[in-house]
Amino acid sequence: MKKIFLLALILFGAKLNAFSQELYVFTEPASNMPTKSIGVRITNEGMFNYPGYVSRTIPEVMFGFNKNLMAHAQAFLSDMDGKYRLEGGSLYAKYRFLSVDDTHSHFRASAFGRLSTSKRPTYTRDINLEGDNSGLQGGLIFTQLLHKLALSATLGYAHAFDNQSRQVAGMPRPNNMLSYSLSSGYLVLPVAYTDYKQPNFNVYLELLGKTDPSSGQSYLDIAPAIQMILNSKTRIDLGYRFQATGNLEGRYTKNMYLLRAEFNFFNILK
Amino acid sequence: MLFFAAQVSAQKITSADLQVNGLTCSMCSNATQKSLETLGFISSVKPDLNRNIFVLTFKKDADINLDLIRKKVQDAGFSLGGLTANFNFNQLKIDDKGQAVVDGNVYRFINAKNKTLNGTVKASVVDKNFISGTEFKKQAATANSDAYTSGTGIVNGKKTRIYHLSIS
Numbered sequence: 360m361k362k363i364f365l366l367a368l369i370l371f372g373a374k375l376n377a378f379s380q381e382l383y384v385f386t387e388p389a390s391n392m393p394t395k396s397i398g399v400r401i402t403n404e405g406m407f408n409y410p411g412y413v414s415r416t417i418p419e420v421m422f423g424f425n426k427n428l429m430a431h432a433q434a435f436l437s438d439m440d441g442k443y444r445l446e447g448g449s450l451y452a453k454y455r456f457l458s459v460d461d462t463h464s465h466f467r468a469s470a471f472g473r474l475s476t477s478k479r480p481t482y483t484r485d486i487n488l489e490g491d492n493s494g495l496q497g498g499l500i501f502t503q504l505l506h507k508l509a510l511s512a513t514l515g516y517a518h519a520f521d522n523q524s525r526q527v528a529g530m531p532r533p534n535n536m537l538s539y540s541l542s543s544g545y546l547v548l549p550v551a552y553t554d555y556k557q558p559n560f561n562v563y564l565e566l567l568g569k570t571d572p573s574s575g576q577s578y579l580d581i582a583p584a585i586q587m588i589l590n591s592k593t594r595i596d597l598g599y600r601f602q603a604t605g606n607l608e609g610r611y612t613k614n615m616y617l618l619r620a621e622f623n624f625f626n627i628l629k
Numbered sequence: 630m631l632f633f634a635a636q637v638s639a640q641k642i643t644s645a646d647l648q649v650n651g652l653t654c655s656m657c658s659n660a661t662q663k664s665l666e667t668l669g670f671i672s673s674v675k676p677d678l679n680r681n682i683f684v685l686t687f688k689k690d691a692d693i694n695l696d697l698i699r700k701k702v703q704d705a706g707f708s709l710g711g712l713t714a715n716f717n718f719n720q721l722k723i724d725d726k727g728q729a730v731v732d733g734n735v736y737r738f739i740n741a742k743n744k745t746l747n748g749t750v751k752a753s754v755v756d757k758n759f760i761s762g763t764e765f766k767k768q769a770a771t772a773n774s775d776a777y778t779s780g781t782g783i784v785n786g787k788k789t790r791i792y793h794l795s796i797s
Contacts, residue, residue, distance in 0.1 A: 380653055390651075393660040394704035426704050460708035461761045465651045504653065546654065552678030555659050591659035623656065625663035 379509030380544035384584035389467035389502035392423040395628040402619040435490035447477035482530035483609030494519040559588035578605025594621040647683040648710035664705040718746040752794040
């Protein structure tokens with residue numbers, strides 16, 4: 360696992376000739392969305408070997424309250440337990456508490472919190488507060504833009520609410536989960552900006568890991584993604600997360616694709 | 630004479646070049662543009678997307694508030710790298726401290742004193758959050774003035790916003 364991190368760091372460091380981009384697909388940057396703006400997302404996640412094909416749809420609304428505070432509200436729908444149904448929802452808030460901006464660099468730090476509910480049965484130690492578990496999460500995000508390199512690190516700690524009625528007998532029970540990630544993104548096109556109608560094309564590489572502190576079981580995913588930005592307000596993401604290493608049994612979001620459309624409405628809140 | 634007085638109160642800043650830091654995509658620039666366009670005293674915002682510069686033109690006779698421009702950029706999630714404006718001065722007398730007052734706006738020039746300015750003068754705002762953090766620290770160390778560090782000072786017995794300008 361350490362070797363993968365090291366390799367990724369070298370890869371991140373070597374790609375200095377591209378422009379940086381921090382609109383990550385699988386994680387959130389420390390930067391916030393603009394004040395008085397609303398974003399609407401529709402995300403589709405799917406796994407082909409669940410054993411069969413299953414997918415989850417996540418409608419999401421995002422609000423920029425002021426330059427430091429933003430929030431997301433999500434709903435989760437999936438066919439993971441048979442019929443396609445509404446599983447639950449989640450509220451996420453992010454507060455930017457540090458900004459050190461300079462001409463060619465910035466460093467931002469944010470704290471985030473999440474509160475989630477889910478009707479799904481629990482049968483693994485893994486915790487996924489985006490659909491699979493009810494629980495709480497808190498964490499920190501650090502994003503550094505240095506010339507043409509943008510790196511972001513997220514550290515989170517999640518606690519799943521105790522739920523006897525949904526626990527599958529004889530299966531591992533979720534309790535606490537440490538999560539961590541390292542993300543990097545690059546602007547590929549356009550080489551020269553002329554107007555807002557030009558499509559942007561971005562590529563991302565993210566490392567997403569979790570460790571269960573009680574059992575020591577963990578996993579690490581490598582998640583590449585591509586992104587298009589249209590008309591400077593619509594964003595299309597397509598990514599896939601591969602498990603690189605791990606021994607967390609029955610984990611969620613293993614070898615999963617993600618497809619998302621995001622629509623931004625700037626300055627519409629009063 | 631009356632006509633002359635009307636001329637004096639006419640628009641003091643005609644246009645400004647706004648350098649914005651931290652913009653990494655056209656969506657960021659678009660958000661900044663939309664944020665700036667909410668200001669009533671701005672007539673147009675023209676972006677130079679490659680250089681992250683917005684050229685602002687102002688409405689005639691409007692009260693132009695430079696702090697609001699800074700706030701709108703910060704609201705969009707970014708920061709100012711520089712603001713250079715075209716000021717229209719009419720026989721503006723700068724005193725021995727480099728200070729001058731125009732229509733209630735107090736300006737302190739860091740590179741001019743005991744001088745009269747007339748016509749279009751290009752000057753940059755060098756106050757906190759109008760330039761990068763490291764540049765501000767450098768300026769603050771050489772200026773060694775409370776008014777510069779805080780951006781305010783006592784003018785005619787009242788605490789007043791003082792804009793620090795550097796003539797380019």
